[in-house]
Amino acid sequence: MSHNSFGHLFRVTTWGESHGPAIGCVVDGCPPRLALSEADIQPFLDRRRPGQSRLVTQRQEPDRVRILSGVFEGLTTGTPIALMIENEDQRSRDYGEIRDRFRPGHADLTYALKYGIRDYRGGGRASARETAMRVAAGAVARKVLGPEVVIRGALVQLGPDRVERARWDWAAVEENALFCPDREAAARWEETLLAARKAGSSLGAVIEVVAEGVPPGLGAPVYGKLDADIAAALMGINAVKGVEIGEGFAAAALSGEENADEMRMEPDGRVRFLSNRAGGILGGISTGQPIVARFAVKPTSSILTPRRAVDRFGQETEVVTRGRHDPCVGIRAVPVGEAMLALVLADHLLRHRAQNPDAPSTARLPRN
Numbered sequence: 001m002s003h004n005s006f007g008h009l010f011r012v013t014t015w016g017e018s019h020g021p022a023i024g025c026v027v028d029g030c031p032p033r034l035a036l037s038e039a040d041i042q043p044f045l046d047r048r049r050p051g052q053s054r055l056v057t058q059r060q061e062p063d064r065v066r067i068l069s070g071v072f073e074g075l076t077t078g079t080p081i082a083l084m085i086e087n088e089d090q091r092s093r094d095y096g097e098i099r100d101r102f103r104p105g106h107a108d109l110t111y112a113l114k115y116g117i118r119d120y121r122g123g124g125r126a127s128a129r130e131t132a133m134r135v136a137a138g139a140v141a142r143k144v145l146g147p148e149v150v151i152r153g154a155l156v157q158l159g160p161d162r163v164e165r166a167r168w169d170w171a172a173v174e175e176n177a178l179f180c181p182d183r184e185a186a187a188r189w190e191e192t193l194l195a196a197r198k199a200g201s202s203l204g205a206v207i208e209v210v211a212e213g214v215p216p217g218l219g220a221p222v223y224g225k226l227d228a229d230i231a232a233a234l235m236g237i238n239a240v241k242g243v244e245i246g247e248g249f250a251a252a253a254l255s256g257e258e259n260a261d262e263m264r265m266e267p268d269g270r271v272r273f274l275s276n277r278a279g280g281i282l283g284g285i286s287t288g289q290p291i292v293a294r295f296a297v298k299p300t301s302s303i304l305t306p307r308r309a310v311d312r313f314g315q316e317t318e319v320v321t322r323g324r325h326d327p328c329v330g331i332r333a334v335p336v337g338e339a340m341l342a343l344v345l346a347d348h349l350l351r352h353r354a355q356n357p358d359a360p361s362t363a364r365l366p367r368n
Contacts, residue, residue, distance in 0.1 A: 010347040012137040018127030024084040025133035027140050032078035034143045041065050041139040048135050048335040055193050083136045101311045103319050105301025128238040131336045138339025141346035148213040153334040154181045157206035158189045179334040197327040200304025205330025208294045209337045216288035217359050218348040225284025233340040234295040239329050242296035246279025297330035
């Protein structure tokens with residue numbers, strides 16, 4: 001099985017399965033002499049960790065990360081950084097009933113058709129458990145980006161219910177278990193999710209991720225478009241079925257006058273945009289504005305309602321997925337989305353420095 005690596009100059013390879021002894025990743029291309037310890041990574045993993053509320057899976061994993069290589073005396077050495085998390089709360093017996101059955105909405109069938117073998121325990125390699133290592137690698141990527149680049153994410157829609165933008169407060173995201181920036185919506189959503197969990201059902205969600213402080217010039221105009229790489233990174237998260245940048249699909253309903261982000265000049269020579277419908281990217285290259293992306297996550301496929309399916313013997317059957325599952329996988333996808341955005345930006349920052357080391361770090365026009 002190939003295709004377990006992501007990125008170019010800043011490259012991440014993950015390994016491990018949901019119910020194996022451990023999961024891990026190797027981060028290659030990290031510059032040397034960056035301060036890095038487990039304490040820099042753990043807070044991001046804690047935000048994604050399962051079992052923290054009634055609204056997520058009750059699998060109890062401490063997700064304690066270990067740095068195995070690439071760091072000496074608290075500084076990165078420029079060599080591969082190996083990170084590992086041990087799995088401590090596997091319950092493989094929960095999946096005994098579906099070892100020969102293909103669950104609707106899961107990758108069971110496609111794995112069997114492609115490889116002729118599958119790890120049925122929690123989805124094996126296809127499990128969202130793997131995303132813990134993306135979050136760990138994303139913490140390293142934030143070190144590369146530096147404190148000037150601030151990456152935040154929020155749940156902006158649960159099922160058909162959306163947040164009210166006028167009530168958006170980033171502080172609220174850290175106050176509730178839903179990563180919701182609208183306190184009124186968060187209260188509604190908690191009741192909605194508990195009802196879905198009680199019914200053995202699930203809900204989808206939309207997550208918005210924003211990166212502020214990104215310098216202009218990241219990306220390339222043809223095959224290295226920054227927005228294309230962001231879209232690929234977010235689309236590669238488990239259960240994601242749609243991605244948009246800036247206004248996204250809503251831009252199709254705008255006129256050319258409404259969609260164009262007008263510009264003015266500041267006295268210090270910087271370009272000021274009057275809006276950000278492009279989501280901080282024009283022609284595949286960052287503008288210096290906040291980068292804004294959203295991705296849609298489908299409802300959790302593991303539900304208690306019987307669903308028609310087939311088994312590996314070619315017989316029609318029904319599947320009820322028991323075990324510990326998120327009633328909305330979109331909640332814990334928020335820190336994963338942040339991490340994937342960080343990975344793309346770190347990779348593009350290093351690419352930009354390699355090709356154009358003397359490029360300005362601010363949106364000032366060249367004077368030559």
